[in-house]
């Protein structure tokens with residue numbers, strides 16, 4: 536089954552504006568793993584479920600060629616509109632049917648996307664297209680452990696964020712629950728003996744209140760909620776921004792909050 540929750544033009548432009556680029560810490564872990572297992576040269580990386588291309592662009596300086604693939608044409612249109620990356624091309628297609636010859640790919644990545652794939656068909660394609668010792672890197676973050684800090688009101692901001700997640704919870708698909716479980720089942724199903732799962736990579740960053748609310752808007756469960764009840768969903772966003780600003784005692788949504796995120800990464804290398 537293919538999940539088509541990211542198809543709308545609106546949703547794609549929210550993705551382009553508000554989704555995080557994966558942190559450099561996680562990128563470094565992936566590149567070091569690839570270096571250790573397969574070594575240079577890094578010719579072709581394929582970024583599956585690339586969305587609007589944040590992870591594809593992060594990989595671009597490290598590979599001769601990067602191909603971003605997604606089933607949503609609207610997401611790809613947004614990705615293609617970002618100038619300055621001559622070695623990236625974007626293709627419409629699914630992780631379960633990869634348009635690459637056998638043994639041709641150095642690195643297959645999926646950032647916050649692998650939970651949407653059909654596990655066994657994706658893994659069988661990965662085994663086919665990867666070069667010997669080529670690598671899979673599936674990364675994501677576990678939003679349950681996100682922590683917010685602003686002066687002395689971090690706990691209260693965490694509480695607001697948690698309440699928003701609870702409101703959206705009934706609209707969570709099973710697939711998002713798979714991501715919240717840090718891809719444990721997918722990791723177990725990888726047939727390569729050489730594999731590891733790093734469960735907790737703590738990353739500190741900062742984000743404006745406006746962008747945090749925009750990020751909430753990008754969640755598939757928020758989009759599902761909005762489909763069902765557009766006015767209440769819009770109210771939730773406005774009200775959340777208002778509550779954050781009141782707690783912080785500021786008026787500008789551009790005020791920055793410190794954010795602690797917990798990333799995870801599943802790594803595997805195809806046998807020789």
Ligand SMILES: C[S@@+](CC[C@H](N)C(=O)[O-])C[C@H]1O[C@@H](n2cnc3c(N)ncnc32)[C@H](O)[C@@H]1O
Nearest residue numbers: 541554584585586605606607629630646648651
């Ligand atoms: C949560 S978004 C992540 C996008 C981006 N990688 C990021 O880090 O923000 C998941 C993306 O996976 C895509 N997707 C879902 N199922 C897919 C499949 N079977 N093959 C390829 N892409 C898929 C969706 O269209 C969506 O753009």
